[in-house]
Amino acid sequence: MSDPLDLEALIGPGALGYFAGGAGSEITLRDNLASWSRYALHPRVLVDVSERDLGTTLLGRYRPHPVVVAPMAYQKHAHEVGELGTAEAAARTESLYVLSSQTTTSPPDVARAMEAVAPGSDRWFQLYVFRDRAVSHDLVVQARESGYEALVITVDFPVAGWRERDRRTGFTVEHPVALNPSGPPLTTEQLFAMHDPSLTWDDIGEFADAAGMPVVLKGILRPDDAERAVDSGAAGIIVSNHGGRQLDTTLSGIDALVPIAQAVGGSVDLLVDGGVTRGWDVAKALALGADAVLIGRHLLWGLARGGAQGAEDVLRQVLAELDSTLALLGCPAAADLDASYVGPRAVG
Numbered sequence: 001m002s003d004p005l006d007l008e009a010l011i012g013p014g015a016l017g018y019f020a021g022g023a024g025s026e027i028t029l030r031d032n033l034a035s036w037s038r039y040a041l042h043p044r045v046l047v048d049v050s051e052r053d054l055g056t057t058l059l060g061r062y063r064p065h066p067v068v069v070a071p072m073a074y075q076k077h078a079h080e081v082g083e084l085g086t087a088e089a090a091a092r093t094e095s096l097y098v099l100s101s102q103t104t105t106s107p108p109d110v111a112r113a114m115e116a117v118a119p120g121s122d123r124w125f126q127l128y129v130f131r132d133r134a135v136s137h138d139l140v141v142q143a144r145e146s147g148y149e150a151l152v153i154t155v156d157f158p159v160a161g162w163r164e165r166d167r168r169t170g171f172t173v174e175h176p177v178a179l180n181p182s183g184p185p186l187t188t189e190q191l192f193a194m195h196d197p198s199l200t201w202d203d204i205g206e207f208a209d210a211a212g213m214p215v216v217l218k219g220i221l222r223p224d225d226a227e228r229a230v231d232s233g234a235a236g237i238i239v240s241n242h243g244g245r246q247l248d249t250t251l252s253g254i255d256a257l258v259p260i261a262q263a264v265g266g267s268v269d270l271l272v273d274g275g276v277t278r279g280w281d282v283a284k285a286l287a288l289g290a291d292a293v294l295i296g297r298h299l300l301w302g303l304a305r306g307g308a309q310g311a312e313d314v315l316r317q318v319l320a321e322l323d324s325t326l327a328l329l330g331c332p333a334a335a336d337l338d339a340s341y342v343g344p345r346a347v348g
């Protein structure tokens with residue numbers, strides 16, 4: 001975890017509160033980080049691990065590794081290069097990139113930057129459904145036309161979580177391209193009020209039909225909702241509590257993954273996030289049924305400190321740690337990780 005004082009000097013107290021903060025008493029925010037150490041790894045010995053394969057398959061496409069850049073809003077408040085920095089880092093490390101619909105750089109500009117670094121690079125677009133549905137539909141068209149391959153609809157944000165840090169600082173956001181491209185700065189409360197709290201499963205169908213690309217639902221924590229997502233035709237599910245920013249005291253992502261994988265594993269791609277900072281976290285997620293793992297703030301701190309290079313360094317370190325974990329676990333292929341490699345850790 002980054003030193004918060006150092007980051008405060010870099011990006012200011014308002015942006016730091018917005019990026020680092022969670023909902024309520026931040027119990028879930030802290031538990032997301034702590035939860036990974038409740039699982040112990042069970043290494044197997046005397047296995048030939050001289051060659052390792054970190055690969056996974058997502059939406060039918062082979063990917064060289066399972067680390068995905070999470071959608072995160074307003075990245076120009078972390079560093080002036082904003083989304084172009086994290087997107088370039090993703091392209092350079094062959095990481096799947098998910099662009100937030102609350103981006104401060106347009107979807108086509110992000111796509112162009114990724115293609116310039118790595119032609120054929122892979123990106124998905126995350127969608128919030130706004131009260132003004134035309135804004136959301138326009139974003140979907142922009143994303144499809146600029147080569148985003150899947151639509152990630154975030155379903156855990158009917159209203160904003162109770163975010164006390166933002167209430168204290170009164171942080172204001174500049175230039176979210178979809179909602180207020182050249183208008184005055186808006187408070188997070190003003191922006192959050194533009195979300196449509198009446199969204200239901202029927203609307204998901206409407207967006208899925210209009211999208212013309214596979215749909216992934218982000219923000220599911222219950223097995224029955226996961227089953228409903230599969231029934232509604234979703235190609236993937238992101239098990240997530242939104243980085244502890246929405247409802248405080250929910251399960252951590254990894255704790256929620258286990259029953260969801262039991263309910264729907266194998267019938268849909270499963271991704272998980274929340275508090276991932278290490279390659280061995282990624283290995284645990286895969287062993288417990290995930291196909292891939294999203295990284296949020298850990299990457300954002302890299303962006304804040306060093307722009308595109310800082311974000312790339314973070315991704316490269318997590319990937320190197322995952323490679324070393326596979327060797328030490330005696331499991332040379334990430335795709336072969338299973339429940340035999342992980343179990344509960346006695347907490348003393």
Ligand SMILES: Cc1cc2nc3c(=O)[nH]c(=O)nc-3n(C[C@H](O)[C@H](O)[C@H](O)COP(=O)(O)O)c2cc1C
Pocket residue numbers: 018019020032070071072073100101102126154218240241242243244245273274275276294295296297298
């Ligand atoms: C500053 C910030 C902005 C975020 N913005 C979005 C967003 O626009 N859309 C979304 O679906 N999730 C958003 N998230 C949630 C992330 O996609 C992800 O679920 C979460 O950050 C994972 O937890 P971690 O930060 O502990 O890795 C945001 C998270 C943060 C920290």
Ligand SMILES: CCCCCCC(=O)C(=O)O
Pocket residue numbers: 073102128191192193194195242245
């Ligand atoms: C309409 C503005 C919504 C921005 C939400 C960004 C986000 O997901 C988060 O802050 O968390």
